[in-house]
Amino acid sequence: MIPDAWKIVDATLPRFDEMSRALLESRDGDIKGSADGYVDAVKEIVAAAKQRDAKALRGAYQSLSDSCGDCHFKGGVGGELDE
DSSP: OOTHHHHHHHHHHHHHHHHHHHHTTOOOHHHHHOOOHHHHHHHHHHHHHTTTTTHHHHHHHHHHHHHHHHHHTTTGGGGGGOO
């Protein structure tokens, strides 16, 4: 990783946590129900950052990206964007 990259990762973690909480606290059941992949990926990112494991971080980030794509690029929550 580039020098000081862990500082950047550490500074970003609270934003991921905020989004996880917002998804889980949503009043919309579809949003809350679709948050699992994102929340799990954030947990993986946090664990990788704590261990300073760049390989695990890359994998966890890919999982996070996939979870976003599952919702936003495949019709959104409940497929509503396809209609």
